Amino acid sequence: MAVTENLNKAESSLSELPKEPMPTGMQSVTSGYRLAVYLFIITYFSIAVISLLPAFAYQIRLANGIAWLSHPFNLVQNWKLFCPDVRSINFYSQAVIQFQDGTLKYYEYPRLNQMPMFESYRRQKLCKIFQDCMPWPDFALFWPDAARQIARANLDPLNQPVMISFSYNWAKVPDAAHYAKQNELPEPRDNHTFFVYQVKPEDLK
Amino acid sequence: MNLPRALVEPISKIDNFFFAPYSPYPLALFRILLGLLMLDTVIEHLTDDIFLYYGPNAVVPLNSMACRWWQFNPVFDLIALFPYTNATYVVFFGCFIFACLLVVLGVFTRFTVPIAYLMLLSLHKECPFNLNGGDSMMLLSMLILCFGRSGDALSFDSLMKSLKKDWRVVGFVPPVQPIWVVRMLQMQLTLAYLDTFLWKASGTKWLDGTAVYYATRMQDFMRFPLPFFMDNLIFLSLLTWGTLIIEAWMFSLIWFRKTRYTVLALALMMHFGIDLFINLPVFEWVFMSMFILFVYPDDLSKVASWIRQKVTIKFGPASVLAFDGKCILCVRGVGFLHRLDLFRRIELIDFTDHNNHDRLIEFDFARAQTEMLFSTKNGWIGGFRAFREVVKRLPLLWIVLPLMYFPGMTNIGDALYKKVAANRYLLFGRCDDGYCEIHKGGAA
Numbered sequence: 220m221a222v223t224e225n226l227n228k229a230e231s232s233l234s235e236l237p238k239e240p241m242p243t244g245m246q247s248v249t250s251g252y253r254l255a256v257y258l259f260i261i262t263y264f265s266i267a268v269i270s271l272l273p274a275f276a277y278q279i280r281l282a283n284g285i286a287w288l289s290h291p292f293n294l295v296q297n298w299k300l301f302c303p304d305v306r307s308i309n310f311y312s313q314a315v316i317q318f319q320d321g322t323l324k325y326y327e328y329p330r331l332n333q334m335p336m337f338e339s340y341r342r343q344k345l346c347k348i349f350q351d352c353m354p355w356p357d358f359a360l361f362w363p364d365a366a367r368q369i370a371r372a373n374l375d376p377l378n379q380p381v382m383i384s385f386s387y388n389w390a391k392v393p394d395a396a397h398y399a400k401q402n403e404l405p406e407p408r409d410n411h412t413f414f415v416y417q418v419k420p421e422d423l424k
Numbered sequence: 425m426n427l428p429r430a431l432v433e434p435i436s437k438i439d440n441f442f443f444a445p446y447s448p449y450p451l452a453l454f455r456i457l458l459g460l461l462m463l464d465t466v467i468e469h470l471t472d473d474i475f476l477y478y479g480p481n482a483v484v485p486l487n488s489m490a491c492r493w494w495q496f497n498p499v500f501d502l503i504a505l506f507p508y509t510n511a512t513y514v515v516f517f518g519c520f521i522f523a524c525l526l527v528v529l530g531v532f533t534r535f536t537v538p539i540a541y542l543m544l545l546s547l548h549k550e551c552p553f554n555l556n557g558g559d560s561m562m563l564l565s566m567l568i569l570c571f572g573r574s575g576d577a578l579s580f581d582s583l584m585k586s587l588k589k590d591w592r593v594v595g596f597v598p599p600v601q602p603i604w605v606v607r608m609l610q611m612q613l614t615l616a617y618l619d620t621f622l623w624k625a626s627g628t629k630w631l632d633g634t635a636v637y638y639a640t641r642m643q644d645f646m647r648f649p650l651p652f653f654m655d656n657l658i659f660l661s662l663l664t665w666g667t668l669i670i671e672a673w674m675f676s677l678i679w680f681r682k683t684r685y686t687v688l689a690l691a692l693m694m695h696f697g698i699d700l701f702i703n704l705p706v707f708e709w710v711f712m713s714m715f716i717l718f719v720y721p722d723d724l725s726k727v728a729s730w731i732r733q734k735v736t737i738k739f740g741p742a743s744v745l746a747f748d749g750k751c752i753l754c755v756r757g758v759g760f761l762h763r764l765d766l767f768r769r770i771e772l773i774d775f776t777d778h779n780n781h782d783r784l785i786e787f788d789f790a791r792a793q794t795e796m797l798f799s800t801k802n803g804w805i806g807g808f809r810a811f812r813e814v815v816k817r818l819p820l821l822w823i824v825l826p827l828m829y830f831p832g833m834t835n836i837g838d839a840l841y842k843k844v845a846a847n848r849y850l851l852f853g854r855c856d857d858g859y860c861e862i863h864k865g866g867a868a
Binding site for chain 1: 439443468469470472476477481482483485488492493494497498499548551553554555556560563564567568571608611615619620623626628629630632635637638641643645647649650655656703704705
């Protein structure tokens, strides 16, 4: 009976809980340590703020000036997910591989919306590289690399790939005034070819 | 004369903001969460397609990355020190997974956190095209964590450190530390919300209330479909503006104690919602894990007390473990077990202390001289069996429990236990031979 009473008492409000002992006994902080910490904090957040400022001439000069420090440690920040505006098109990337004998092979980069849910969760980074990066001008420097990679992946010693072309199919999301449910979205069909690459023999080694 | 005083007060406030003593628990919890998220990223999201991102057959090979992306800037890349083969990346991934595990467990934290950071940085450098904001926040947090003493609590390190000290003198609570690492992480998080809020406020879709409509229509980001009651423009507009408001509060009202938990609760709901409907693995979880840094340590302690109380109500009061307070091995051993006792299921009582004798009912003092005794429903049990009962009550040790029930293990365990117990003073010394006093002096 006494145990039950005790247990009932124990089931009291949070304010009546026995307090866990709190940590104590901090080592003293020297002024040198303080100075070093302040320098680190100021440097870190200065780099952060410079990298977050909108691009203008002075910001670019400052960003270039601190690149020796920000670049090796990836201190440049960017929190622009879905902003300033959310994109209003759907698209997916594809490649057409032309072989020596003139045959064409169509390759569609992984589309997450056509994968089972758990697989699309696990492999979302594929979407990042092949959809978010590859079709756009920032990645143009690496289009030849991506073309060589797909050529090597389709290597056939008797019938070599000779040309790779990259394109994406896209469709506009109906604007909010013409509200479309998630399962009523138009299939991306408009095609835009953004890169064509002539495969060289050394690319296939 | 007024000027110095006018300066002294704000300077002292800033100093207090960064150097006030603070509990190590929030940082330790954050270390564990961040370690788990790194493990999740590398095991679940990178290993399947490792050779598409890294190595000689990657979409962007290293020489191209160096020439066109890194250009002439200095770069930190550990992997570049090793041969450029697929095997290197497999070994590197294995080492990285191991480093993340050590971070979670808090093993040699002073070294493993910086090593895990440098390995993560190397992966980011080698393939920046598969990263999202969550990955960036993870990397920045790891950098800041390198400077904190995140291994002072909830870690293998703190367990090992405690073995060197007498808990009856120093207690079980880890020492406080300057708060500046927690402050930097808090400031980093709020800076991210400030930046994203300003960018969103400069766009048209966030202001006219259609942003969430478009975000939930991006086919490559869709996860669970919206339920019917949410799939209308009025609801999606409310979510759009709600997001803006919560993000504004996350860099402003979060700094005030009165509003902090309300803002955190709303932000948690927002991130859970995004995670449910938009496929952005880890991103939301990295941000949510940082919320632990905004929980006041005394509230964390209240939560711990509340959980322990619930466990006590469910499973009854703690069982007594009677130990020999004159034996160094016993004192350290039970102290070690107590640190692993998350739910306080074991009460430690030194049977050599006369003040405790009224709490030891039907206790065999002569038997206690030969083995540690543990109270159960069926009375006192001793030796290896007592140790096994103790392990049953400590979830952190459940991993070794099946071993203790192997056929023949009871006999082996009993024999081993008796051997050590009989020679405990010889092997480890006695507290009344002066050792403990010297040690207590040192620890104090």
